[in-house]
Amino acid sequence: MRQAAGGLRERKKRETRAALADAALRLALEKGPENVTVEEIAEAADVSVRTFFNYFPHKEHAILGRNPEHLERALELMRTAPAEVSPLTLMWHVVREVLQDLESDGELSRRGELIMQSPNLVYQLMVSSFDDERRLTAALAERMGEPATAVRPALVVSAAGAACRVAMELHKQTPDRRVSELVGEGFRLLAEGIDPGFDSTEKGHS
Known part of the structure; x- marks a missing residue:
């Protein structure tokens, strides 16, 4: 059960990272990368700003899909x-x-x-x-x-x-x-x- 829970957590992390990267790219294409904020990316991915910074150090890394x-x-x-x-x-x-x-x-x-x-x-x-x-x-x-x-x-x-x-x-x-x-x-x-x-x-x- 612990192994299954660990696998579920890792899958959730991958999904959250992908959602943030997708939102960052979509917003950057719509508004221009310089006009996008971390708050907008987090909101579009339905996560908190704190969660955003758990995955990316700044918005540019999210747009790059690092x-x-x-x-x-x-x-x-x-x-x-x-x-x-x-x-x-x-x-x-x-x-x-x-x-x-x-x-x-x-x-x-x-x-x-x-x-x-x-x-x-x-x-x-x-x-x-x-x-x-x-x-x-x-x-x-x-x-x-x-x-x-x-x-x-x-x-x-x-x-x-x-x-x-x-x-x-x-x-x-x-x-x-x-x-x-x-x-x-x-x-x-x-x-x-x-x-x-x-x-x-x-x-x-x-």
Whole structure:
């Protein structure tokens, strides 16, 4: 019974977080993100302002739809994935899982467009993304047996993030292509080497 109660509480938390994120996005699209208040979001989701702050530190995170479960699942995958899974493949699994969640609610494109139109939302997304990347880099470096200051794990994580950002921008120009499809193409290019002719020697500048 305790296990069932715990599962019910977790489901209720997920539902409340989703309701707040949905309300925040809807209001931001209607009024503009700068004109939305926490009080309005809470009222639209039928919860108290205090409950809002149990899930999001500010309205921008709600509009962005930030879900800490995504990062926790990613870190768990870092710890438990089979040793033969390559670093970039592992990041693809991480990204694909998040994209499946975001695309399933049908709001990924509208949220992406809204973010790109708001400098404040872009800034908040960058700050939160950098924090996620630091934690993922530390976990990947540990998995790879490399120092926390090693370039390779940091580059793998950052390149994965760049592939997602490029895909979101290109999706605005080619809305008939799904974001996950564009991200997949980016990952394949990273795996194949985006510039086989790269030359870091002095003759490369002549």
